[in-house]
Amino acid sequence: MSEHIVSKKVYYAIFAALLIGTALTIGAAFINLHNFNIVVALLIAAVKATLVIYFFMHVKYASRLTKLCVALGFIWLFIIVSITMTDYLTRGWFTYVP
Amino acid sequence: MKSAISQQRFNRDGEPQTYLNNGHGLRSWFLTKDHKRIAMLYLVSVAFFFAVGGIYALLIRINLLAPNGLFESDTYNRIFTTHGIIMVFFFLVPAVPAVLGNFLLPIMIGAKDLAFPKINLLSWYLYIFGAAFTVIAVIAGGVDTGWTFYTPYSSTYSNSNVLLAGVGIFIVGFSSILTGLNFIVTVHTMRAPGLTWFRLPLFVWANYATSLVIMLSTPVLAITVSLLAIERVAHVGIFDPAIGGDPVLFQHMFWFYSHPAVYIMVLPAMGVISELIANMSKKNVFGYKLVAMSSLAIGVFGFLVWGHHLFVSTQSVYLGIIFSFLSFAVAIPSAIKVFNWTATLFKGSISYDAPMLYGLGFIGLFLIGGMTGLFVAAVGLDVHLTDTYFVIAHFHYVMVGGSLMGFLGGMHLWWPKMTGRMYPEAWARAAMVIQFVGFNLTFFPQFILGYLGMPRRYATYPPEFQVLHIFSTAGATILAIGMAITICYLIWSLKKGQRATPNPWGAAGLEWMTTSPPPTENFYETPVVTWEAYDFTVVRPEDVTGMAAE
C-alpha cells in the first residue's frame, strides 16, 4: 500500500469549505423557502459529505476498486430508500378486498 | 510446468507426500491452518447436520402419512422448524463454499492457502459454536416458529427456545461472513502469475459472487436476530405493535437476508455444475464470460427481490408489482447459465459418469425449480399459492434439486482429488438414479397438493389429499435410501477405493495439475498460467493414466 501524502494546504482549504458550508446551512435556515428548506439543507450537506469522503477519507487518491465500493454504498442506499418510499407512498393506491 | 506425476515427492516411510499424512492425531486436525484439512472438518460437520436434518424430514413425512397426523400438532411444529433451521443454516449455506470452496479455491488459483488461514479455522469453530447453541435449543424442547422466525410467533406469542436458536444462527452467520471475506481477499490478491480474471475457473467466479452476497447480506440477518433479542429483553418496540413496533418489518428484514441467502446456497452449486459440464464433455463452457458475469448479476438482482415473499403481507400492491418484475428479471441470468450449459454439451465428448449424471440432474431439476419460481413471483397467482405446498415443492426443487445435486456432483468429481481414492462408479450411478427418482416422487406431488390448496406447516389435512401425501412419503424413503448408499460407498472407498491418478477425468484446471491428494503446499512449484480456462490441450496424458512418460 503506497500512502499518498496530501499537503496541509489542501486540508485547510477543505476545512474552510466545510465551515462555509456550515455557515450557509445556518443562514439558509433563516430564509423561509417553504418546502425547499429541506432540499437546500440536504444539498449543502451532500456537498460537504462529498468533500469529506473525497479528501479527508482519501477516496480521491484511492484505487478504482475502492471508488467502486464507495459508489456502490450510495447506490445501495438509494435503492433501499426508494423501495421503502415506493411502499410507503403507494399503500393507499389499491385496497385489498378479501 | 512439469507433470504432477513427475513432481510427486515421498516422505521417509516411502509414502507419497500428501496433506493427509502431513501430521497425525487430533491436534494436527483441530489446530490445522491448512485449507484442505479445514474443508474436511467442514465436510464431516456438514454431513452430520445433513443426516440430522434428513431424519427430521423423514419425521415430517411420517406424520403426514395419515390425515389426522401421527404427532401432536405442537410436536409437528417443532419437527419442521428443526428440519428447516438445520438444513438451511447448517447444511445448505456452508455445504459448497465451506467444503468444496475451501478445498478447491486456493488450488484452482494456484495459491498455497487462503489469504487468512487462521481466520479460516476460526470460521469452522464459529460454525461449531453456533451449531452447539442450536443443538441445545433443539434438545431443550425445540423451536416452533418455522425456520423463518416470523413475528409474532417469535416475539409476542413465543413459547419456545427462540432466543437460544437465534444466538446459534447469529454466530453461524459470522462463520460464513469470515469465509466470504477470506475468499474475496484470496481471489483478489493470490492468483498465480498469468491467471487473469477471465482465466479463472467458473467455480471461482461463482464462489466470488457468493462471497460478495454473504458479506453484504449476512450482517442483516445478525441485525434482525439482535433486534428480536433486544425487543424481548429490553421491551423496545420494534416488531410488537403493542409497544410501537411493526411485525411486517421483521419479514422485510428477514427476507432481505434470506432471499440473497437462496443465492448463497445455489450460486456455488452452479459453479460446480459449470466445472462438471465442461470437464465431463471436454469443452470450454459456451459463453464463458457471460456465465461468469451472470453469477454477479444473480448476486446483485438477488438483493432487489425480497418483497416477493410479502405479496400478501400488507406490502403496497404497486411495490408488489415492482418486486414481481424484478423477480422475473433474475430468471434472465439463471436462464443464461442453463442455456449455456446445454450449448456446451453440443458436440462435446460426453461422459456419463456419476458427476455428469448429477450435473444433468441439476439442469433438469433446477429448470423446474426456477420456472415454478416464476409462478410464485407472479403477484396474482401467488395470492393463491402463498404458504401452500406449491411453494414447498418449488424451493425444494431449487435447494435439493439444485444445491444438493451440485454438492453431490462436486463431491464425486473432486472425491479422488480430496481423498486420493476413486469411488465405485457403478454404485454411484445407481445411487444417483435412485435419488433422482426418490426426489421427484417426493416433491412433484407437492406441486399438485399446493395447487389444490394444501397449506404448508399443517399437521393435518382433509382425507382427499392422503394419496398424494403417501406418494410423497414413499419418495422421501427412496431418496433416503439413495443418500444412505452414497454415504456408505464414499466411506468404503476411503480405504478400499482404487487409488486415484492426479487427473482421473482428464479434466482441465490447476487442481488437476497437482497430485491426488495434493501436498500441504498444494504445488511444489508455483504454476504459471499461460492458457485460457478449460483448455484441454494442456492436460497431460501421464497425469491421467498415472504412468510417468518414458
Ligand SMILES: [Cu+2]
Ligand atoms: Cu425469495
